[in-house]
Amino acid sequence: MEEQCFYCQGLLENVYYYGQIIQQGDHIEKPLCKECYHEWLEGMKG
Numbered sequence: 001m002e003e004q005c006f007y008c009q010g011l012l013e014n015v016y017y018y019g020q021i022i023q024q025g026d027h028i029e030k031p032l033c034k035e036c037y038h039e040w041l042e043g044m045k046g
């Protein structure tokens with residue numbers, strides 16, 4: 001089963017990461033590619 005990156009919609013084949021997205025007060029886990037995961041981390045820190 002293929003996953004899609006939540007941010008860039010890229011297909012994730014082997015390696016991907018889960019980021020917790022806060023959406024309307026709920027924490028939802030979304031699959032992220034490596035690049036978007038790092039951007040997400042930076043966004044969470046800032």
Ligand SMILES: [Zn+2]
Pocket residue numbers: 005006007008009010032033034035036037
């Ligand atoms: Zn991505």
